[in-house]
Amino acid sequence: MRQKIVAGNWKMNCDLAEMEELLGGLKNKAESIPNDVKLMVAPSYTNLYPAFQSTKETPITVVAQNMHQSENGAFTGEVSPSMLKSVGVETVILGHSERRAIFHESDELLVEKVNTALKHKMNVIFCFGEELKDRKSEKHFEVVKNQLKNGLFHIDNNAWENIVLAYEPVWAIGTGETASPEQAQEMHAEIRKMIAEEFNQDIADKVSILYGGSVKPANAKEIFAKEDVDGGLIGGASLKADDFLAIANSY
Numbered sequence: 001m002r003q004k005i006v007a008g009n010w011k012m013n014c015d016l017a018e019m020e021e022l023l024g025g026l027k028n029k030a031e032s033i034p035n036d037v038k039l040m041v042a043p044s045y046t047n048l049y050p051a052f053q054s055t056k057e058t059p060i061t062v063v064a065q066n067m068h069q070s071e072n073g074a075f076t077g078e079v080s081p082s083m084l085k086s087v088g089v090e091t092v093i094l095g096h097s098e099r100r101a102i103f104h105e106s107d108e109l110l111v112e113k114v115n116t117a118l119k120h121k122m123n124v125i126f127c128f129g130e131e132l133k134d135r136k137s138e139k140h141f142e143v144v145k146n147q148l149k150n151g152l153f154h155i156d157n158n159a160w161e162n163i164v165l166a167y168e169p170v171w172a173i174g175t176g177e178t179a180s181p182e183q184a185q186e187m188h189a190e191i192r193k194m195i196a197e198e199f200n201q202d203i204a205d206k207v208s209i210l211y212g213g214s215v216k217p218a219n220a221k222e223i224f225a226k227e228d229v230d231g232g233l234i235g236g237a238s239l240k241a242d243d244f245l246a247i248a249n250s251y
């Protein structure tokens with residue numbers, strides 16, 4: 001049975017007071033979500049420790065949106081894996097399309113980040129997804145395969161225990177345009193096939209694959225109903241407690 005996950009990526013939103021209000025709304029009703037759904041939130045760096053403290057006795061897991069690939073050193077503005085772990089964070093999102101596009105994170109850099117995270121026994125939510133031009137030219141499977149091959153498929157078989165995948169077609173992120181449940185299912189099934197070919201069927205069957213891109217209370221149920229979709233990585237809709245909980249309750 002694969003772990004179902006609904007994760008909120010809060011991106012560069014919420015100052016401390018706003019986050020506390022949002023977390024308060026989630027904590028009030030977090031017990032209402034199905035037991036087999038793991039609820040995660042990814043606040044900004046400055047809010048990680050207060051979020052961790054505030055959710056200690058709740059089913060909510062706090063994760064980081066990014067981290068540096070080095071342990072420490074002269075990297076102004078960066079945060080290392082041990083810094084994250086020291087404030088209670090065990091999971092990090094890597095490879096988000098905004099990191100790739102705006103901050104020029106390459107596959108090579110992601111290999112380093114993945115290795116560092118695994119070395120520190122952290123869990124990784126590895127994001128990838130094609131752009132609109134790739135889908136229009138029917139290169140979406142190829143693009144996704146290359147992102148996985150070049151950024152993630154170097155890991156050992158046993159490292160898969162610490163990996164969650166998040167397929168996020170760039171054209172669906174923050175645009176209001178969602179991949180159809182069929183498009184999501186088609187890609188997720190293909191990803192599992194790629195993993196079975198490169199690793200083995202058992203790994204492919206066990207890894208959770210989340211869908212991300214304009215998931216909302218109105219469309220979550222249909223998307224989550226698909227066989228190979230194991231949850232969602234939610235941006236905009238995770239910033240409203242009721243919407244985020246409604247998405248988690250769509251299972």
Ligand SMILES: O=C[C@H](O)COP(=O)(O)O
Nearest residue numbers: 009173174213214235236
């Ligand atoms: O990490 C989350 C994704 O970028 C999806 O964002 P969105 O739900 O606002 O489209």
